[in-house]
Amino acid sequence: MRKVLFGCVWALVLAFAAPVLAHHSPAAFDRTREVTLVGTVKEFRWQNPHTWIEVHVPDAKGNVVLWGVELTSPTYLIRAGWKSNTIKPGDKVTVVVNPVRTGEPAGIFRKLILADGRELTERPARLGTPDSK
Amino acid sequence: MTRLPIHRLATVATALVGLAAGRSVVYAQEPAIPPAPMSALAPANLAKPRPAAPFNLTGNWFIDNSPGIQGWLFGPATIPKLKPEAQKHRDAYVKAIADGKVYRDDIGQCWPAGVPIIMTRVWPIAMIQLPTVIYMVSEFMNSLRVVYLDGRPHTDPDLVVRTFNGESIGRWEGDALVVDTRNFTDDPHHWVDQGVPASGELRIVERIRLINGGRTLEINMTLTDPKNWEGEWTGTRRWNRVDDIDIEEVECLPDLNEHLQSTSSKVHVR
Numbered sequence: 566m567r568k569v570l571f572g573c574v575w576a577l578v579l580a581f582a583a584p585v586l587a588h589h590s591p592a593a594f595d596r597t598r599e600v601t602l603v604g605t606v607k608e609f610r611w612q613n614p615h616t617w618i619e620v621h622v623p624d625a626k627g628n629v630v631l632w633g634v635e636l637t638s639p640t641y642l643i644r645a646g647w648k649s650n651t652i653k654p655g656d657k658v659t660v661v662v663n664p665v666r667t668g669e670p671a672g673i674f675r676k677l678i679l680a681d682g683r684e685l686t687e688r689p690a691r692l693g694t695p696d697s698k
Numbered sequence: 699m700t701r702l703p704i705h706r707l708a709t710v711a712t713a714l715v716g717l718a719a720g721r722s723v724v725y726a727q728e729p730a731i732p733p734a735p736m737s738a739l740a741p742a743n744l745a746k747p748r749p750a751a752p753f754n755l756t757g758n759w760f761i762d763n764s765p766g767i768q769g770w771l772f773g774p775a776t777i778p779k780l781k782p783e784a785q786k787h788r789d790a791y792v793k794a795i796a797d798g799k800v801y802r803d804d805i806g807q808c809w810p811a812g813v814p815i816i817m818t819r820v821w822p823i824a825m826i827q828l829p830t831v832i833y834m835v836s837e838f839m840n841s842l843r844v845v846y847l848d849g850r851p852h853t854d855p856d857l858v859v860r861t862f863n864g865e866s867i868g869r870w871e872g873d874a875l876v877v878d879t880r881n882f883t884d885d886p887h888h889w890v891d892q893g894v895p896a897s898g899e900l901r902i903v904e905r906i907r908l909i910n911g912g913r914t915l916e917i918n919m920t921l922t923d924p925k926n927w928e929g930e931w932t933g934t935r936r937w938n939r940v941d942d943i944d945i946e947e948v949e950c951l952p953d954l955n956e957h958l959q960s961t962s963s964k965v966h967v968r
Contacts, residue, residue: 589806592795617958669963669964
Protein backbone atom coordinates (compact mmCIF):
# COMPACT_ATOMS: atom_id res chain seq x y z
CA MET A 566 0.00 0.00 0.00
CA ARG A 567 2.79 2.38 0.95
CA LYS A 568 4.54 1.66 -2.34
CA VAL A 569 1.34 2.28 -4.33
CA LEU A 570 0.76 5.54 -2.46
CA PHE A 571 4.33 6.64 -3.11
CA GLY A 572 3.85 5.83 -6.78
CA CYS A 573 0.73 8.01 -6.96
CA VAL A 574 2.44 10.91 -5.20
CA TRP A 575 5.47 10.64 -7.45
CA ALA A 576 3.20 10.62 -10.51
CA LEU A 577 1.63 13.86 -9.30
CA VAL A 578 5.04 15.40 -8.67
CA LEU A 579 6.13 14.53 -12.17
CA ALA A 580 2.91 15.80 -13.66
CA PHE A 581 3.46 19.21 -12.09
CA ALA A 582 7.22 19.38 -12.46
CA ALA A 583 7.37 18.27 -16.05
CA PRO A 584 4.48 19.70 -18.04
CA VAL A 585 4.70 18.29 -21.53
CA LEU A 586 4.62 20.79 -24.33
CA ALA A 587 1.38 19.59 -25.84
CA HIS A 588 -1.03 21.04 -28.36
CA HIS A 589 -3.94 19.37 -26.60
CA SER A 590 -5.37 19.02 -23.13
CA PRO A 591 -3.44 16.67 -20.81
CA ALA A 592 -6.69 15.94 -18.96
CA ALA A 593 -7.45 13.09 -21.37
CA PHE A 594 -4.82 10.92 -19.68
CA ASP A 595 -5.13 9.08 -16.40
CA ARG A 596 -1.93 10.10 -14.61
CA THR A 597 -2.61 7.68 -11.76
CA ARG A 598 -2.42 4.59 -14.00
CA GLU A 599 0.43 3.08 -15.94
CA VAL A 600 0.16 0.53 -18.74
CA THR A 601 3.19 -1.40 -19.96
CA LEU A 602 3.15 -2.14 -23.67
CA VAL A 603 5.36 -4.92 -25.01
CA GLY A 604 5.33 -4.98 -28.77
CA THR A 605 6.80 -4.05 -32.14
CA VAL A 606 7.29 -0.52 -33.43
CA LYS A 607 5.11 0.32 -36.45
CA GLU A 608 6.20 3.95 -36.74
CA PHE A 609 8.37 6.42 -34.86
CA ARG A 610 7.70 9.99 -36.04
CA TRP A 611 10.27 12.64 -35.04
CA GLN A 612 8.15 15.76 -35.37
CA ASN A 613 6.85 18.96 -33.76
CA PRO A 614 4.78 19.59 -31.74
CA HIS A 615 4.73 15.91 -30.76
CA THR A 616 6.88 12.93 -31.45
CA TRP A 617 4.84 9.76 -31.52
CA ILE A 618 5.34 6.00 -31.44
CA GLU A 619 2.86 3.51 -32.85
CA VAL A 620 3.32 0.04 -31.41
CA HIS A 621 1.69 -3.26 -32.36
CA VAL A 622 0.87 -4.98 -29.07
CA PRO A 623 -0.56 -8.52 -28.78
CA ASP A 624 -3.43 -8.66 -26.28
CA ALA A 625 -4.54 -11.54 -24.06
CA LYS A 626 -6.79 -12.91 -26.80
CA GLY A 627 -4.01 -13.08 -29.34
CA ASN A 628 -5.20 -10.04 -31.27
CA VAL A 629 -2.67 -7.42 -32.26
CA VAL A 630 -3.73 -3.95 -31.11
CA LEU A 631 -2.20 -0.76 -32.48
CA TRP A 632 -1.34 1.61 -29.62
CA GLY A 633 -0.58 5.27 -30.12
CA VAL A 634 1.95 6.82 -27.74
CA GLU A 635 2.39 10.60 -27.56
CA LEU A 636 5.67 12.22 -26.57
CA THR A 637 6.93 15.75 -26.24
CA SER A 638 8.82 17.50 -29.04
CA PRO A 639 12.30 16.52 -30.29
CA THR A 640 13.80 19.65 -28.67
CA TYR A 641 13.30 18.09 -25.25
CA LEU A 642 13.86 14.47 -26.27
CA ILE A 643 17.31 15.37 -27.62
CA ARG A 644 18.19 16.65 -24.16
CA ALA A 645 17.15 13.30 -22.75
CA GLY A 646 19.44 11.38 -25.10
CA TRP A 647 17.04 10.55 -27.93
CA LYS A 648 17.86 10.60 -31.64
CA SER A 649 15.57 10.37 -34.64
CA ASN A 650 16.77 6.78 -35.14
CA THR A 651 16.60 5.69 -31.51
CA ILE A 652 13.88 3.28 -32.59
CA LYS A 653 12.67 2.21 -36.02
CA PRO A 654 9.85 0.09 -37.45
CA GLY A 655 10.23 -3.56 -36.50
CA ASP A 656 12.11 -2.92 -33.24
CA LYS A 657 10.95 -4.87 -30.21
CA VAL A 658 10.27 -2.40 -27.39
CA THR A 659 8.61 -1.95 -24.03
CA VAL A 660 6.80 1.33 -23.54
CA VAL A 661 5.20 2.52 -20.32
CA VAL A 662 2.34 5.00 -20.74
CA ASN A 663 -0.40 6.79 -18.82
CA PRO A 664 -3.46 5.65 -20.81
CA VAL A 665 -6.44 7.75 -21.88
CA ARG A 666 -9.28 7.49 -19.41
CA THR A 667 -11.66 5.72 -21.79
CA GLY A 668 -9.72 2.50 -22.26
CA GLU A 669 -8.88 3.24 -25.89
CA PRO A 670 -5.40 2.10 -27.01
CA ALA A 671 -3.65 5.44 -26.60
CA GLY A 672 -1.46 6.95 -23.95
CA ILE A 673 1.05 9.59 -23.05
CA PHE A 674 4.65 8.50 -22.76
CA ARG A 675 6.39 7.68 -19.50
CA LYS A 676 9.32 5.37 -20.32
CA LEU A 677 10.88 3.37 -23.16
CA ILE A 678 12.88 0.20 -22.62
CA LEU A 679 14.93 -0.90 -25.63
CA ALA A 680 15.72 -4.50 -26.52
CA ASP A 681 19.24 -4.10 -25.05
CA GLY A 682 17.81 -2.97 -21.74
CA ARG A 683 18.54 0.76 -22.07
CA GLU A 684 15.85 3.01 -20.69
CA LEU A 685 14.85 6.42 -22.02
CA THR A 686 12.50 9.02 -20.56
CA GLU A 687 11.57 12.60 -21.40
CA ARG A 688 13.64 15.33 -19.89
CA PRO A 689 11.57 17.25 -17.36
CA ALA A 690 10.77 20.61 -18.92
CA ARG A 691 12.58 22.65 -16.30
CA LEU A 692 13.40 25.39 -18.73
CA GLY A 693 13.12 28.89 -17.45
CA THR A 694 13.99 28.42 -13.81
CA PRO A 695 15.92 31.41 -12.50
CA ASP A 696 19.13 29.40 -12.36
CA SER A 697 18.91 28.13 -15.94
CA LYS A 698 21.86 29.14 -18.06
CA MET B 699 -13.38 79.15 -77.24
CA THR B 700 -12.22 76.18 -75.29
CA ARG B 701 -13.26 72.90 -76.82
CA LEU B 702 -14.27 70.09 -74.46
CA PRO B 703 -13.10 66.60 -75.25
CA ILE B 704 -15.84 64.31 -76.55
CA HIS B 705 -16.09 62.21 -73.35
CA ARG B 706 -16.53 65.33 -71.21
CA LEU B 707 -19.31 66.49 -73.54
CA ALA B 708 -21.05 63.16 -73.09
CA THR B 709 -20.83 63.47 -69.31
CA VAL B 710 -22.24 67.00 -69.34
CA ALA B 711 -25.05 65.91 -71.65
CA THR B 712 -25.96 63.02 -69.34
CA ALA B 713 -26.07 65.37 -66.36
CA LEU B 714 -28.31 67.83 -68.20
CA VAL B 715 -30.70 65.05 -69.19
CA GLY B 716 -30.84 63.84 -65.64
CA LEU B 717 -31.51 67.31 -64.28
CA ALA B 718 -34.20 67.89 -66.91
CA ALA B 719 -35.89 64.71 -65.74
CA GLY B 720 -35.88 65.99 -62.15
CA ARG B 721 -33.49 63.35 -60.89
CA SER B 722 -30.34 63.92 -58.99
CA VAL B 723 -27.34 62.47 -60.71
CA VAL B 724 -24.91 60.36 -58.72
CA TYR B 725 -21.55 59.55 -60.20
CA ALA B 726 -19.33 56.74 -59.09
CA GLN B 727 -16.81 58.18 -56.71
CA GLU B 728 -13.47 57.00 -55.48
CA PRO B 729 -14.05 55.23 -52.14
CA ALA B 730 -12.64 56.98 -49.11
CA ILE B 731 -9.44 55.08 -48.42
CA PRO B 732 -7.80 55.71 -45.06
CA PRO B 733 -4.14 56.62 -45.22
CA ALA B 734 -1.90 53.61 -44.74
CA PRO B 735 0.18 53.79 -41.55
CA MET B 736 3.91 53.77 -41.96
CA SER B 737 5.16 50.22 -41.50
CA ALA B 738 6.77 49.43 -38.19
CA LEU B 739 9.78 48.27 -40.18
CA ALA B 740 9.99 51.29 -42.49
CA PRO B 741 13.45 52.82 -42.07
CA ALA B 742 11.89 56.28 -41.72
CA ASN B 743 9.71 55.01 -38.85
CA LEU B 744 12.55 53.20 -37.13
CA ALA B 745 14.71 56.34 -37.42
CA LYS B 746 12.21 58.71 -35.80
CA PRO B 747 13.59 60.27 -32.62
CA ARG B 748 12.12 58.57 -29.53
CA PRO B 749 13.06 58.33 -25.86
CA ALA B 750 15.23 55.31 -25.19
CA ALA B 751 13.23 52.26 -24.15
CA PRO B 752 13.72 51.41 -20.44
CA PHE B 753 14.56 47.81 -21.36
CA ASN B 754 14.84 45.45 -24.26
CA LEU B 755 13.10 42.11 -23.93
CA THR B 756 14.66 40.55 -27.01
CA GLY B 757 15.33 36.94 -26.17
CA ASN B 758 13.78 33.54 -25.65
CA TRP B 759 11.45 33.15 -22.69
CA PHE B 760 9.85 30.26 -20.86
CA ILE B 761 7.10 30.62 -18.29
CA ASP B 762 8.21 30.15 -14.70
CA ASN B 763 6.53 26.88 -13.78
CA SER B 764 8.07 26.67 -10.32
CA PRO B 765 4.76 27.71 -8.61
CA GLY B 766 3.10 24.60 -10.09
CA ILE B 767 0.31 24.33 -12.60
CA GLN B 768 -1.96 26.87 -10.91
CA GLY B 769 0.86 29.34 -11.10
CA TRP B 770 0.60 29.64 -14.84
CA LEU B 771 -3.04 28.83 -15.48
CA PHE B 772 -5.42 31.48 -14.24
CA GLY B 773 -6.92 28.97 -11.85
CA PRO B 774 -10.50 28.51 -10.70
CA ALA B 775 -10.02 30.56 -7.52
CA THR B 776 -9.44 33.68 -9.57
CA ILE B 777 -12.41 33.42 -11.92
CA PRO B 778 -14.72 36.43 -11.55
CA LYS B 779 -18.52 36.28 -11.54
CA LEU B 780 -19.43 34.96 -14.94
CA LYS B 781 -22.36 36.06 -17.06
CA PRO B 782 -25.02 33.33 -17.53
CA GLU B 783 -23.90 32.12 -20.96
CA ALA B 784 -20.26 31.94 -19.88
CA GLN B 785 -21.28 30.20 -16.65
CA LYS B 786 -22.94 27.45 -18.72
CA HIS B 787 -19.59 26.73 -20.36
CA ARG B 788 -17.78 26.80 -17.04
CA ASP B 789 -20.34 24.44 -15.45
CA ALA B 790 -20.03 22.06 -18.39
CA TYR B 791 -16.25 22.17 -18.03
CA VAL B 792 -16.40 21.37 -14.31
CA LYS B 793 -18.84 18.51 -14.95
CA ALA B 794 -16.61 17.12 -17.69
CA ILE B 795 -13.59 17.11 -15.38
CA ALA B 796 -15.64 15.40 -12.65
CA ASP B 797 -16.67 12.77 -15.18
CA GLY B 798 -13.08 12.22 -16.32
CA LYS B 799 -13.77 13.97 -19.62
CA VAL B 800 -12.25 16.90 -21.51
CA TYR B 801 -14.45 19.89 -22.42
CA ARG B 802 -14.09 21.72 -25.74
CA ASP B 803 -10.37 21.17 -26.26
CA ASP B 804 -10.35 23.28 -29.42
CA ILE B 805 -6.59 23.78 -29.30
CA GLY B 806 -6.24 20.02 -29.61
CA GLN B 807 -8.31 20.26 -32.79
CA CYS B 808 -5.77 22.73 -34.20
CA TRP B 809 -7.68 25.94 -33.48
CA PRO B 810 -5.35 28.79 -32.47
CA ALA B 811 -4.80 29.13 -28.73
CA GLY B 812 -4.66 32.92 -28.97
CA VAL B 813 -4.01 35.49 -26.28
CA PRO B 814 -4.12 35.12 -23.30
CA ILE B 815 -3.54 31.37 -23.46
CA ILE B 816 -0.22 31.57 -25.33
CA MET B 817 0.93 33.88 -22.51
CA THR B 818 -0.01 31.41 -19.77
CA ARG B 819 1.36 28.06 -20.94
CA VAL B 820 4.62 26.14 -21.14
CA TRP B 821 5.26 26.99 -24.77
CA PRO B 822 8.42 29.10 -25.09
CA ILE B 823 8.21 32.48 -26.80
CA ALA B 824 10.85 34.31 -28.83
CA MET B 825 10.62 38.10 -28.51
CA ILE B 826 12.33 40.60 -30.78
CA GLN B 827 12.16 44.27 -29.79
CA LEU B 828 12.76 47.19 -32.15
CA PRO B 829 12.07 50.88 -31.45
CA THR B 830 8.70 50.64 -33.20
CA VAL B 831 7.47 47.13 -32.52
CA ILE B 832 7.89 43.90 -30.60
CA TYR B 833 7.42 40.61 -32.42
CA MET B 834 6.53 37.63 -30.26
CA VAL B 835 6.62 34.16 -31.80
CA SER B 836 5.22 31.39 -29.63
CA GLU B 837 6.49 27.89 -30.19
CA PHE B 838 2.83 26.96 -30.10
CA MET B 839 2.16 26.70 -33.84
CA ASN B 840 4.55 29.64 -34.32
CA SER B 841 1.71 31.94 -33.37
CA LEU B 842 2.69 35.55 -34.12
CA ARG B 843 1.84 38.37 -31.75
CA VAL B 844 2.80 41.92 -32.71
CA VAL B 845 2.98 44.79 -30.20
CA TYR B 846 3.23 48.17 -31.90
CA LEU B 847 5.27 50.82 -30.09
CA ASP B 848 5.25 53.56 -32.75
CA GLY B 849 2.35 55.54 -31.33
CA ARG B 850 -0.35 54.31 -33.67
CA PRO B 851 -3.87 53.93 -32.23
CA HIS B 852 -5.94 50.78 -32.32
CA THR B 853 -7.46 50.20 -35.73
CA ASP B 854 -10.92 51.49 -36.54
CA PRO B 855 -13.34 48.69 -35.53
CA ASP B 856 -14.92 48.91 -38.98
CA LEU B 857 -11.60 48.13 -40.61
CA VAL B 858 -9.81 45.83 -38.23
CA VAL B 859 -9.41 42.13 -38.95
CA ARG B 860 -10.22 40.50 -35.64
CA THR B 861 -7.85 37.76 -34.53
CA PHE B 862 -7.18 35.21 -31.79
CA ASN B 863 -4.15 37.21 -30.61
CA GLY B 864 -5.91 40.56 -30.85
CA GLU B 865 -4.32 43.89 -31.70
CA SER B 866 -1.65 44.98 -29.22
CA ILE B 867 -0.52 48.57 -28.76
CA GLY B 868 2.27 49.25 -26.28
CA ARG B 869 3.58 52.33 -24.55
CA TRP B 870 6.32 52.93 -21.98
CA GLU B 871 5.29 54.10 -18.51
CA GLY B 872 8.23 54.59 -16.14
CA ASP B 873 10.00 51.24 -15.83
CA ALA B 874 7.09 49.31 -17.36
CA LEU B 875 5.79 48.47 -20.80
CA VAL B 876 2.00 48.72 -20.84
CA VAL B 877 0.34 46.70 -23.60
CA ASP B 878 -3.32 47.22 -24.41
CA THR B 879 -4.80 44.41 -26.51
CA ARG B 880 -8.22 44.66 -28.15
CA ASN B 881 -10.00 43.63 -31.34
CA PHE B 882 -10.12 39.93 -30.55
CA THR B 883 -12.14 37.56 -32.69
CA ASP B 884 -15.68 36.65 -31.66
CA ASP B 885 -15.01 33.08 -32.70
CA PRO B 886 -16.49 30.53 -30.24
CA HIS B 887 -13.24 28.54 -30.39
CA HIS B 888 -11.36 31.30 -28.54
CA TRP B 889 -11.02 30.66 -24.79
CA VAL B 890 -9.53 32.56 -21.88
CA ASP B 891 -8.96 29.55 -19.68
CA GLN B 892 -10.54 26.37 -18.42
CA GLY B 893 -14.14 26.53 -19.66
CA VAL B 894 -14.25 30.34 -19.78
CA PRO B 895 -14.91 31.74 -23.27
CA ALA B 896 -13.49 34.91 -24.80
CA SER B 897 -15.57 37.29 -26.88
CA GLY B 898 -14.85 40.14 -29.26
CA GLU B 899 -15.26 42.46 -26.26
CA LEU B 900 -12.25 40.97 -24.50
CA ARG B 901 -9.61 43.56 -23.58
CA ILE B 902 -6.32 42.77 -21.88
CA VAL B 903 -3.93 45.27 -20.33
CA GLU B 904 -0.50 43.88 -19.48
CA ARG B 905 2.01 45.75 -17.36
CA ILE B 906 5.41 44.24 -18.11
CA ARG B 907 8.59 44.80 -16.11
CA LEU B 908 12.04 43.32 -16.50
CA ILE B 909 13.30 42.16 -13.10
CA ASN B 910 15.82 39.77 -11.57
CA GLY B 911 18.79 41.42 -13.27
CA GLY B 912 17.15 41.16 -16.66
CA ARG B 913 16.47 37.44 -16.43
CA THR B 914 12.75 37.56 -15.60
CA LEU B 915 9.73 39.22 -17.18
CA GLU B 916 6.93 40.02 -14.76
CA ILE B 917 3.60 40.42 -16.52
CA ASN B 918 0.63 41.76 -14.56
CA MET B 919 -2.52 41.08 -16.58
CA THR B 920 -5.93 42.70 -16.25
CA LEU B 921 -8.70 41.18 -18.35
CA THR B 922 -12.16 42.55 -18.98
CA ASP B 923 -14.88 41.02 -21.13
CA PRO B 924 -18.30 42.47 -20.25
CA LYS B 925 -19.98 39.85 -22.42
CA ASN B 926 -18.56 37.02 -20.29
CA TRP B 927 -17.84 38.29 -16.77
CA GLU B 928 -18.24 41.16 -14.38
CA GLY B 929 -15.40 43.49 -13.51
CA GLU B 930 -11.70 42.81 -13.86
CA TRP B 931 -9.86 39.50 -13.88
CA THR B 932 -6.24 39.89 -12.81
CA GLY B 933 -3.20 37.68 -12.60
CA THR B 934 0.59 37.78 -12.71
CA ARG B 935 2.87 35.58 -14.80
CA ARG B 936 6.65 35.45 -14.74
CA TRP B 937 8.76 34.35 -17.67
CA ASN B 938 12.42 33.45 -17.34
CA ARG B 939 15.05 34.01 -19.97
CA VAL B 940 16.32 30.82 -21.57
CA ASP B 941 19.53 31.04 -23.54
CA ASP B 942 19.82 27.38 -24.50
CA ILE B 943 16.79 27.00 -26.74
CA ASP B 944 15.55 28.41 -30.06
CA ILE B 945 12.01 28.46 -31.38
CA GLU B 946 11.37 25.78 -33.96
CA GLU B 947 8.84 25.36 -36.75
CA VAL B 948 5.70 23.84 -35.25
CA GLU B 949 2.55 23.25 -37.26
CA CYS B 950 -0.75 21.48 -36.77
CA LEU B 951 -0.53 19.37 -39.89
CA PRO B 952 -3.57 17.51 -41.22
CA ASP B 953 -2.18 14.13 -40.22
CA LEU B 954 -1.06 15.16 -36.74
CA ASN B 955 -4.21 14.15 -34.91
CA GLU B 956 -4.61 10.98 -36.97
CA HIS B 957 -1.57 9.73 -35.08
CA LEU B 958 -2.55 11.19 -31.72
CA GLN B 959 -5.52 9.03 -30.87
CA SER B 960 -6.18 10.94 -27.66
CA THR B 961 -7.40 13.93 -29.68
CA SER B 962 -10.25 11.89 -31.19
CA SER B 963 -10.94 9.87 -28.04
CA LYS B 964 -14.41 9.46 -26.55
CA VAL B 965 -13.00 11.37 -23.58
CA HIS B 966 -13.85 14.63 -25.35
CA VAL B 967 -17.03 16.66 -24.83
CA ARG B 968 -17.41 18.83 -27.91
